[in-house]
Amino acid sequence: VQEDHKVPIVAVNVWYHVGSKNEKQGKSGFAHLFEHLMFNGSENFKDDYFQALERIGGTDVNGTTNTDRTNYFQNVPVAALDQVLFLESDRMGHLLGNIDQALLDEQRGVVQNEKRQGENQPYGKQWDLLTKAMYPKGHPYSWTVIGEMEDLNAATLTDVHEWFKAYYGPANSVIAIAGDVNPKEIYNKVLSYFGDIPSGPTIERQEVNIPVHNGDTYQVYEDRVPESRILLAWNTPQLGSKEDVHFDLISSILTNGKNSRLYKKLVYEDQTASSVVSFQASAEIASRFVTYANVKPGGNTENVQATLLAEIDNFVKNGPTEAELKRVKADYFSGFIKGLERIGGFGGTSDILASNETFFGDATHYKTTLKYAQDATIADLKATAQKWLTKGKHTLICNPFPEYSTVKSSVDR
Numbered sequence: 001v002q003e004d005h006k007v008p009i010v011a012v013n014v015w016y017h018v019g020s021k022n023e024k025q026g027k028s029g030f031a032h033l034f035e036h037l038m039f040n041g042s043e044n045f046k047d048d049y050f051q052a053l054e055r056i057g058g059t060d061v062n063g064t065t066n067t068d069r070t071n072y073f074q075n076v077p078v079a080a081l082d083q084v085l086f087l088e089s090d091r092m093g094h095l096l097g098n099i100d101q102a103l104l105d106e107q108r109g110v111v112q113n114e115k116r117q118g119e120n121q122p123y124g125k126q127w128d129l130l131t132k133a134m135y136p137k138g139h140p141y142s143w144t145v146i147g148e149m150e151d152l153n154a155a156t157l158t159d160v161h162e163w164f165k166a167y168y169g170p171a172n173s174v175i176a177i178a179g180d181v182n183p184k185e186i187y188n189k190v191l192s193y194f195g196d197i198p199s200g201p202t203i204e205r206q207e208v209n210i211p212v213h214n215g216d217t218y219q220v221y222e223d224r225v226p227e228s229r230i231l232l233a234w235n236t237p238q239l240g241s242k243e244d245v246h247f248d249l250i251s252s253i254l255t256n257g258k259n260s261r262l263y264k265k266l267v268y269e270d271q272t273a274s275s276v277v278s279f280q281a282s283a284e285i286a287s288r289f290v291t292y293a294n295v296k297p298g299g300n301t302e303n304v305q306a307t308l309l310a311e312i313d314n315f316v317k318n319g320p321t322e323a324e325l326k327r328v329k330a331d332y333f334s335g336f337i338k339g340l341e342r343i344g345g346f347g348g349t350s351d352i353l354a355s356n357e358t359f360f361g362d363a364t365h366y367k368t369t370l371k372y373a374q375d376a377t378i379a380d381l382k383a384t385a386q387k388w389l390t391k392g393k394h395t396l397i398c399n400p401f402p403e404y405s406t407v408k409s410s411v412d413r
Helices: 030-037 049-055 078-093 101-120 126-134 149-154 157-167 183-194 242-255 261-269 301-318 322-340 349-360 366-375 378-388
Strands: 009-016 059-065 070-077 173-179 217-223 229-236 273-281 287-295 394-400
Touching (some): 009 078, 030 101, 030 157, 049 059, 070 349, 126 217, 126 287, 173 183, 173 349, 229 378, 242 287, 242 322, 242 378, 301 378, 322 366, 322 378, 349 366
Antiparallel strands (some): 009 070, 009 173
């Protein structure tokens, strides 16, 4: 609980420590499917949760799933807090009686349509291709969060009920509440709404498992896009490690802002790329460092790729400058502080508390992460880059579909 009495609102953020990595091969997509099912009413409130929260003044209402966790969050007026706690506790402790075959079929269809929409977007297939390329078959991250179409088709009502019983109890969840509240009152309210829910079974946790990508691999595909895209990816250390934070800073040095290295070289000076992106895709047992550039129409993909690799190689050999390190540290801390100004949503106070308690068993672990960023030196970033960006990488090239045409035939058919 975090007190913030600026305005009479409260954020409620519920995290379940379950994501797609808890699934088994052949049963992918369950965590994300359940995120949808849990918005469609419970045993004692048979109504759409989105509409219910809108009626009581809810804002920033959503639920998300990734490889490692599922969360539900909303901001509401303080007067509506009891209603939110009732709704959250009812779907945690009293859900399965509302999940029948008709609801499963409906939400399965919604998820499958979401999968089609994602894959039909420009470059939409890159994440599926990248996931399968970066993780060996059987690794907990070797399938996408949204799952495989055939697995979603095969999911039975029994499968879904057993999945819920295994992962959605109080012992596998965290509730973070921030806003115009009193901690003692909140404790008693949460106890009254959630205290009768059985804890749930003990859950096996996967250990850190960073795959060794032996040698460079290369993949090319075509899509209905206007520009070629060159994407490079490396397997990197897990969420919360010191090197994971180093890669956040490295990413900013490479592509955050007009003074970043790749933007300055490819977009501003050479004018061969229309955009450049890089990020550390942090995850609980293994992460990925990803960077990509979109080549301007008519540009030379091989030249852009060579420049991209040369800039990264230069960073690996020489590390950042003092000015670059100061700039990205300032950006890192300002981003965190801006998050603290909000009680809810991504990066808000309740989100910070819930994520740190979920992954590290300590809601104040963010202080350790901030210290990693503060203490990072030029030598640290150089060493991290040399250690991980010299290992095998995956190159994924997307090219626009060629423009084909027909000619008039002279054949007598």
